[in-house]
Amino acid sequence: MADVIQMNYMLIPVIYRFGINLGFGDKTVKEICDETEVDLNFFLQLVNTYHDKDYFPKEELQTIPSKNIVAYLKMTHSSYLNEKLSEIEGLIEALQHAEAEDEKYILLIRNFFEGYKNELTEHIMHEEELVFPYVLAVEEICKTGMVSARNRQLYESFSIVEYQDGHDDVEEKLMDLKTIMIKYLTPPSNTNLYHKIIQLLFMLEQDLNYHSRIEDKVLIPKMILMEKTVAELI
Amino acid sequence: MDNITIVVAEASCLIQKGLVALLKNLDGTQVIQKLDKAEGLFESLSTLKPNILILNPDLFDGNADLINQSCAKLEACKLVIISNEKEVENKYSADAYIHYSDRQDKIMDCFESLKEDLDKKYKKEKSDDTISAREKNILKHIALGLTNKEIADQLFISIHTVVTHRKNITQKLGIKSVSGLTVYAILNNLISMDEVK
Numbered sequence: 001m002a003d004v005i006q007m008n009y010m011l012i013p014v015i016y017r018f019g020i021n022l023g024f025g026d027k028t029v030k031e032i033c034d035e036t037e038v039d040l041n042f043f044l045q046l047v048n049t050y051h052d053k054d055y056f057p058k059e060e061l062q063t064i065p066s067k068n069i070v071a072y073l074k075m076t077h078s079s080y081l082n083e084k085l086s087e088i089e090g091l092i093e094a095l096q097h098a099e100a101e102d103e104k105y106i107l108l109i110r111n112f113f114e115g116y117k118n119e120l121t122e123h124i125m126h127e128e129e130l131v132f133p134y135v136l137a138v139e140e141i142c143k144t145g146m147v148s149a150r151n152r153q154l155y156e157s158f159s160i161v162e163y164q165d166g167h168d169d170v171e172e173k174l175m176d177l178k179t180i181m182i183k184y185l186t187p188p189s190n191t192n193l194y195h196k197i198i199q200l201l202f203m204l205e206q207d208l209n210y211h212s213r214i215e216d217k218v219l220i221p222k223m224i225l226m227e228k229t230v231a232e233l234i
Numbered sequence: 235m236d237n238i239t240i241v242v243a244e245a246s247c248l249i250q251k252g253l254v255a256l257l258k259n260l261d262g263t264q265v266i267q268k269l270d271k272a273e274g275l276f277e278s279l280s281t282l283k284p285n286i287l288i289l290n291p292d293l294f295d296g297n298a299d300l301i302n303q304s305c306a307k308l309e310a311c312k313l314v315i316i317s318n319e320k321e322v323e324n325k326y327s328a329d330a331y332i333h334y335s336d337r338q339d340k341i342m343d344c345f346e347s348l349k350e351d352l353d354k355k356y357k358k359e360k361s362d363d364t365i366s367a368r369e370k371n372i373l374k375h376i377a378l379g380l381t382n383k384e385i386a387d388q389l390f391i392s393i394h395t396v397v398t399h400r401k402n403i404t405q406k407l408g409i410k411s412v413s414g415l416t417v418y419a420i421l422n423n424l425i426s427m428d429e430v431k
Binding site for chain 2: 104105108109112115172173175176177179180183184185
């Protein structure tokens, strides 16, 4: 496992989302997965997906229960909301305090980031409150072949196609923010902090890309298949 | 153009390595990806956005329809077909063709002329990088939060024209969202901060 992290430090937050903490000595990936009750197959697929952007094992990931995928996506969501966003926000605030002259521009950036944050939060809430319960309900129907009243209601309330359509690019604003900071702003005197913010934005963007790739390429195709099964059942 | 990016999709390792070695002699180009199978090719192209794709149709078992269709979708990417077949020119619609038996100077000429094309195109794009006075005016209205229809009415132009301007502005500045454009407008003193709601 230590080799995995040495190879790509971007995986530190990823393994943490699985509940794996650093300080694992020379234990292998399998040993740690067994200890923390993480599905080894799922873990490997996901880590490889993150590490190598051309590696995308759609078929293997398709066989993993949606429950696990949803659980993982939820963990990433909470890490965005509770850590990443507030970290960047904090830095922008610090920048604002440190600067006297350019304050006006930093306020602009801050407002812009706030707007982005709200949009992302809304998107995440929508997924957690509507999409994920729906996914779980459909999977339960498929697995048991029974349609409980609650699941039926959930099934009829939504369709994954709707999600696909509404799954618009929340990353657009993030890209704009980066572009503005790189191309159009004169950096404030505290360049160190300024650079750090930009680097964090890049990392957040990368992480979000992987995240939405799993949603778009794994969860949605899987749901489309399951919806067909359910439609036949009902 | 600083760097022309190239993707090589060729199953034979000898040919692939040979191509990459030849391209090393061509200044200002860089092979960013080498593939030896068809899977994931077009998927990775959409993220890599290379300037040139060198493709052996054998990867797709010579399925001309599939190749022509998929390659037609690639924007701003030159397609080079490498093949051992005769008359590949009639089968695939590519920007250039390389035959296994071609001599080195012929292959290099082919790449040189592609490179020139790309350089020219890039210069043209670069020259109108800044936004025009007209576009500035439109940008100002966008930043103030007006809809396309409102802008069209105020400036006595059609909605279609407004949309075209918007597209150009976004392309030139690299900013897509309205709030991003607003920030740009304020930074460049097109509007003041108080004007934005």
